[in-house]
């Protein structure tokens with residue numbers, strides 16, 4: 001297959017990268033001194049860098065290449081769609097066949113009751129949308145003051161202002177004056193790091209019940225939603241104790257609070273289901 005990669009020497013690519021390309025979550029000067037690894041090709045689960053090293057892609061890109069690299073059928077269908085209709089919006093009483101077909105397919109694959117799809121370009125954008133959507137939901141129901149979203153310390157929900165506020169990474173909050181108002185954080189269910197003498201089951205219940213305590217403290221009529229990753233990813237790939245989620249479900253049901261399950265990196269087959 002013909003290559004479209006410009007194969008300048010690695011050192012030249014690294015120098016150009018250091019001169020012009022800002023990397024996320026990265027100290028630019030430090031990276032410039034070390035030189036970034038230049039990825040040039042990928043196939044299946046394997047990456048190749050500009051020096052020809054073969055690397056196992058254990059993180060699936062950024063947790064998102066869950067069907068592997070080099071899927072010819074995807075390249076072909078993307079090329080066909082680019083020729084037929086590369087873009088159109090769905091704002092002004094219009095729609096298009098790919099949006100219809102994909103939303104119908106997702107509704108079919110998702111558990112019962114999940115029938116409607118709103119598309120976003122990234123996880124950060126999706127969570128910003130979630131924030132506005134749950135607040136708008138309660139406002140439309142005549143409860144505009146029900147606008148607090150409870151999240152967890154060490155959660156990661158994205159890097160925009162809204163999603164960074166929903167996240168619980170203190171280092172991110174230090175940048176740009178986050179979190180925005182009416183976001184409240186409780187502790188994470190990380191038994192391995194914070195469980196102390198408790199069994200995982202006891203600890204899972206204790207951490208879930210922090211949600212109930214926070215709702216009581218803030219006022220049940222003020223809490224719009226609880227957002228959490230079913231399995232925390234960026235925070236350390238943390239699987240909560242088995243008692244955690246059933247207790248969370250009991251609490252959100254009791255108070256009628258919306259639950260935002262952020263499956264940006266653990267959904268769509270990535271945990272094996």
Ligand SMILES: Cc1ncc(COP(=O)(O)O)c(C=O)c1O
Nearest residue numbers: 122123124156157158233264265
């Ligand atoms: C759970 C979770 N939510 C949201 C995001 C943000 O997604 P994106 O990087 O597409 O903005 C991530 C990114 O890794 C994530 O892990």
